[in-house]
Amino acid sequence: MPIIKQKDYKTWKKFDRKRDLQNWLCWFLGTLIFSFCFGLISSKTIWFYVFDSHNEALDLLGRMFPPETNYFFTLIKPIWDTLNIATIGTTIGTLIAIPLAFLSANNTTPSKKFLRPLALFCIVSSRSINSVIWALLLVAVVGPGVLAGIIAIGLRSIGFCGKLLYEAIEEIDENQIEAIEATGANKAQIMTFGIVPQILPAFTSISIYRWDINIREATVVGLVGAGGIGIELDAQIGDLAWAKVSVILLAIVVAVVFSEWITAKIRRCII
Template structure:
């Protein structure tokens, strides 16, 4: 904090002249970038449709109410497929994420120079691509259906689970590991008795948390042909069956709320 001398004594100021000018310049630069981006967005936007959006939304809402409750019998199997996609995808991701996490953690990787970068690359690459894109690629390779959705969810979840898990591995108490090592235990025994018990609560929490996320993601995979209730939603949208759309959205909302409640109860029991 600069001090400026004056006839009445030192005057305390938060910033000197250079810092103040730099701060104002950064504000000016940020506003200029925002205005430029806004102008580009405005040029690419048809504002007539934007101003007409409230009327269109009201018309669709009127067509969608009340929901077509008789259509609920057609949704039990799709919502079951959605739950299977999320659950099996999460299990598959955890099976692959655990060894990836141990290879990525600094204190457990066999080689920080060669193996750890490969494990980190797997984590980054699987996290950087959305599950919808994975589903599109897999549908082109293995065809549409629930299996493509399961694989897409699994691949997408590997990086998420492995990243959180390897961070938990790196934060373990090394004194417990040293105590097990001092008994003459092998590398695998040290891992089983010194590391795994410390990360089990984190592993359980990560698994439940990711399953909760996958419930949400699996509801929309059907929009690209990967099975689940999203397939029914896409079919209803294509035929403009708005009462069916509103019912499907309510079922999706109920499934998400129930999964959130279950995951919260499980995390509370674990923690």
């Protein structure tokens, strides 16, 4: 912090001259890049449409209203499918995630050199690919329908649950483990009676949270043909049947609120 001596008093500045100059230069360059990018984007945007967008939106809302309420009853089956995709997918995903998490956690992995990187790779690759992309691939492999959706949701859930679970395993209290080791328990018993009770709360909250997310994701995978309400949505948007689209959107909101309510209940019971 430089102190400047004037004739009869001292004062100070936050930075010295060099630092001041650097700051100024950074801001200058930043502004320059921003204006350049703004110009580039602007020149490739058709501003006529942007300024007209509120009219378009109002027009769309007008067509959506009033919703075709009768149509709701034909949606019950697809919504049921969507819930099933989410539930079965989450179950499969978490079941596969459990052994992967034990293999990936530093303190439980049987081999740090080989199995741990392998398990981590599975987790990372599952996490890095969105469930819609998984669904796209799977529709091509197993054909369109609920099965593709279930597998897509399951594959995406493996990474999510696996990562959070192995972090929970790494954070356990080693002292409690040591006490069980001291009673003469073998390795497998230490795992079941020392580690499992400690990660059980984390495990339940992780899987409930993932189920909650999967309800939303399951509505989307249908857009690429992997079953559930998304298929219906895709079809009605294709037909420009906006009065039906609005019913579907409402149904999705209802399903999500419902799942939110259920997860809150379960969480309160368990934790």
